Structure formats: C-alpha cells, structure tokens
Amino acid sequence: MSRIGKRNIPIQKNILIKIKNNVIYVTGPLGTLSIKIIGDLQLEREENNLKINILANNKYNKSLQGLYRMLINNMIIGVLYGFKKELELKGVGYKVALDKEKKVLEFNLGYSHKIVMNFPKELKVEIKNDNRLILMSYDKQLLGIFAAKIRSLRKPDPYKGKGIRYINEYIIKKAGKTTVK
Numbered sequence: 001m002s003r004i005g006k007r008n009i010p011i012q013k014n015i016l017i018k019i020k021n022n023v024i025y026v027t028g029p030l031g032t033l034s035i036k037i038i039g040d041l042q043l044e045r046e047e048n049n050l051k052i053n054i055l056a057n058n059k060y061n062k063s064l065q066g067l068y069r070m071l072i073n074n075m076i077i078g079v080l081y082g083f084k085k086e087l088e089l090k091g092v093g094y095k096v097a098l099d100k101e102k103k104v105l106e107f108n109l110g111y112s113h114k115i116v117m118n119f120p121k122e123l124k125v126e127i128k129n130d131n132r133l134i135l136m137s138y139d140k141q142l143l144g145i146f147a148a149k150i151r152s153l154r155k156p157d158p159y160k161g162k163g164i165r166y167i168n169e170y171i172i173k174k175a176g177k178t179t180v181k
Helices: 058-081 140-153
Strands: 017-021 021-026 034-035 041-046 047-054 082-090 095-099 104-108 114-116 125-130 134-136 162-164
Touching: 017 041, 021 125, 034 058, 041 058, 047 058, 058 140, 082 140, 095 125, 114 140, 134 140, 140 162
Parallel strands: none
Antiparallel strands: 017 021, 021 034, 041 047, 082 134, 082 162, 095 104, 104 114, 125 134
C-alpha cells in the first residue's frame, strides 16, 4: 500500500520540531508551520529522523500515513528553503502592479475595471516587466491556493493563448473556425 508513508522524514540541524497532542509544530529560519494529525497515527522521533506509525492497520490509516508524511516533509522543506511559483500574464495591455505598503496587487486584464487583490503576509511578491509575477512563501499550501486564485482571474484562452498562466505551462491551442470556400 503506502510506500511513501513508511519512509523516514529527515530533519536538518536548524529545524525545531515539537509534537504536542497530535499537533506537530515545525520551526525553521523562514517561519513556523503546524498541522493536526488525525486518524490512528503516531509520530515517533529518532535522532535526525521522524517516522509515522500506524496504530490501527486499515486502508484509511495507510492513506493518511502517506499524506501526512508528505505534508510534514513539505513543511520542513518550506521553513528551511521556501517555495516559489511564477505566473505570466499574456495579452495586449495585461499587466500587474504591486503596492507593498498596502499588500495589494492590482491587475489590468482586459476587463472594464482593475482587479484589486490583497495577499497574505506570509507571501513575498515580486514583479518583473509588468507581466511576470513571482510568488514566494514557506507555506506550500497557501502558495498554491493563492497562485490558483490569481490564475482564475483570467484563465488561458485555448484559441489565442491570452490569460494568466504558470511559467512553463503548455496550453494546447485549438484551431479556430474555418470558412467554406
């Protein structure tokens, strides 16, 4: 069943892990994250490794073992190195502006109005050339959710390719209508 869940989670030296009432707290140079463990799982710490053991052996707990192993591993990587997502705005007149004091992004996406979006304090935002947005955070889940919200403002068009897309995302373009001669 779960081969990933059986692997140990390596812990680096400058990471502090605290387990209290089935809640795990991970603290590193970039910040602190926590997650509550549900199901019949037990966390066991050995020197520089963390292992997740199953107390009741069934399919549900095995799936949770693999899930929590990856979530905790992503928390450790996040507080140590951080995560990064890049988005690109393609289209005539599509651009984004950043107000760092107010923590606000302002988008021009071809609508009759500008779209204003607040971003959480855990995110760091950079803009290159008014059409490239770089999001960085130590929380992978928050980063992915926020990037998906931005992308949903103007999804890539399959006919012209305009819209907001992730860097290196390939959009399959459709052929337009052909006229009969």
